[in-house]
Amino acid sequence: MAINPHNRGPLRTLSVLIVIVLGLYGLLAAVHIWGDGQLTPKLGLDLEGGTQLILEPKIVGDQKINEGQVLKAVDIIRQRVDGSGVAEAEVTTQGGGNIVISLPGSPDKATIAALQKSSQLRFRVVLREDSATPTPVPTSTGTATSKSTAPATSKSTAPATSTPKATSTAKGTATTAPKSGFPQALAAATTPAPTAKPATAKPTTPAVKPKNASDPAWITPDAEKAFTALDCANPKSIDAIVDDPAKPMVTCSTDGQAKYILGRAEVLGSEIKNATSGLQQSQGGATGVYEVRLDFNPAGTKSFCDVTSRIVSLEPPFNQFGIVLDNQVISAPVAQAALCSGNASITGSFTAASSKVLADQLKFGALPMSFALQTRDDISPQLGGDQLSRGLLAGLIGLLLVVAYSLFQYRALGLLTVSSLVIASTLTYAAVTLFGWSYGFRLTMAGVTGLIVSIGIIADSFIIYFERVRDEVRDGRALRAAVETGWARARRTILISDGVNFLAAVVLYVLAASNVRGFAFTLMLTTIIDIIVVMLFTHPLLSILANTKFFGEGHKWSGLDPERLGARTVSYTGRGRVTIAARRAAAEGNQS
């Protein structure tokens, strides 16, 4: 059968939709067969139950935790939970001190570890670096220099700029170098921390007063001893590492490949505003190199600027700074310039995954607390199973009512509404399931209700469109022309109204906390699907239908009957045909 030339454009648009639908379902099948994706949407905490974790927050140094800190801890935990996707978790407190997290599904060990991870994130300059194992192995952390360089002797040479001063002149030094305010901190640090194990000697006050944090004079004989004694393969000796912000520390990298003597803490985790990961961008587009981008708050910008401007000109390893999380170095990048703009990027042999891990560690590292897992229990759904089935029943009834109403109002055009709604539901189902797989999106009861309600909002796009077409028919336009002009006008209205809806969803998603995010996500999704369906399905199909005799000549049951719509003009439809006249002629032909 030859294709009507008027239908070519619409058919092409329709085929785009078919490709999208097939693509989505193909992907769904692919992740189900080869991945761990499931074929039904993931359900939320209230419908499927999940796991309840009780964490007890602990502040370093056995301080008593106060109410404000608990609330802060709840916020941090909520942020961590939100950071892992759009699963709507419940975070609350119990008995004033403990934090109760209810997560949908069954979180794996890594997730729980990430939630309870203590996070004292600090930036310290590297004073000495050594391979932890006898054979040098390159590490993957940051742009840390290769560990194949020879032992410590060559490295302990003082940089030309630093001249150790006697203790008596400490105050004077501090005033001449006002950018580092360490003397006070130093004075406070002379008393040894009580918690240290005797096995690893901790660095104490240097005999001579170092000029700044990069001064090798910080490496005291004690620190030297601890450095040699430190065995990065032995978990016990890592546990014994003391992380006092005012003093230098001796520690290992998280992979146990390198050990460091680090200066006092100069940039704190709380001074990092944000950290993201992604491909490095250059003028020619993405370079294929993954990087971690850091944003500092004003205090952090200043400290980071001070550190980088001081160490950039020093020789290795003094030009490196170690990022210490949880007593261990997670990355030790080399400062390549004085970075004073408030943001920085770390590059190195990152993969997409490892850069994300580092970014997350940096981002959530602002909390000076650790959490002890107290209990872990499975938790049953908060809503009984009948809630979901009855909710779906309600949705079905609602859908049928909408179908009945649109058939009543729009007759055969109502069928187009129905098929558009079917396409929209098909797309929504695939999208919700796929987002469940990739972003951990879970449908809660509120989400299900949101989807049911979206039936009405999606159907509204069709109503706007059909009413516009009818308006054009009332003006006496032939149907094909009416469809095109009606579409041109309706499209603008649909786009702006959906745009406003989408804006609402994006703002809520970005700014609100987890409880609202799932809903905002649903709203975003349905708005996009609304536009896709009306653009790629409803309009092209109506254009094709306008070329059929049934709709084009305004059959009584088509919903576009010019006579019923009050069009009184005779209109010329092309090829020598005139709508009303043609129909009358046909009608008379039947009668006689």
Next chain:
Amino acid sequence: MSNFAQFGNDLYTGKRSIEFVGRQKTWYAVSAILLVLAAIGLFGRQLNVGLEFRGGSEFRVSSVTNLDNFETRGKNAVGTLDTGSDVVVTKLGTNTVRIQTERFQNNLTDKVKTALASEFKVGENKITASTIGASWGASVSQKAITALIWFLVLVSLVLALYFRTWKMSLSAVIALMHDLVITVGIYALAGFEVSPASVIGFLTILGYSLYDTVVVFDKVRENTLEAEGNGRLSYSQAANQAVNQTLIRSINTSVVALLPVASILFIGFFLLGPGTLLDLSLALFVGIAVGTYSSIFIATPVLADLREREPAMKELKKRAMRYQAAQARKESTVSSAGNPLAQDGSTGTGGADLQGAVHASSGSGTSATGRPLHPNAQTGPRNQPKRPPKSKR
């Protein structure tokens, strides 16, 4: 159906016109009453917020042997003490039942313990009570409010840019706040419990109300631009005509949006009892109904009132009055047609016309280019017998 379609046609051509803009004082009065009621509800009765916002008490019953129907049994046990509404019963692990309720006085806590112990047949020492904090705490609310403010600012900007006048975006936001306050007020008045689900419902209303208003405003803009061009209608008349022309759409949209919500409400009310479904659908039902009302009766009249104050619009009104008076004079000499707006203007221009929207009701006698038409051309081709339409034969 045929009457409904006829009604739509009449509204479109202007044969029938409802004074939405002209009688704005009536609508404002209605809304003012509603708003006062809402304010009484909000400040007099306060919102009844759920335990997700306030925190509450938690009871854990461990070593439960018979877990059949633990949900209803738990609810009933607490319910016998008549302590309030919200009780969440969940199962932890294999044999522990967790019951979360609103915060109790100490003596009541003991009673609840006793009730639970007898219901689940365990010793009272197997029941632990503790307080729980709000899962939707102050910081979450804070964030939601920040998001709301950002949303309003951004939406006002987008609408002002799209419609090229801040007055439209102001009217839309006024209508939005109107909807939100009334919905929340009705919640407070009725004493329904506000759960996170209801908050989500309120947020949906934001989107819906704005959506509805934007659709009407798009038509208002189209009509008023045309009116400004040909000076036949004042701003208010053009806006009113736009509301009338989109009325069928508004009715259809509201019905289509309300049907699924009503069915959830129905099922929730009769089959499920209080819960997420009922909370959400109630908020939505009220909100959508109020949202439709406000986009017709509030947003457009407010907009018209704002715009009519502009000198240019006053000028337009004078022009329109002059034109309409002249039309009426001409009408009375030619025929006995009454309302100058109600003439069938599409006659002379036929199917070749591409500017179909407004001129149809804005009077006859000119072609699309504004030239006067010959009287014969206005009444259609000569010597053509006028047949009544098929349906009237």
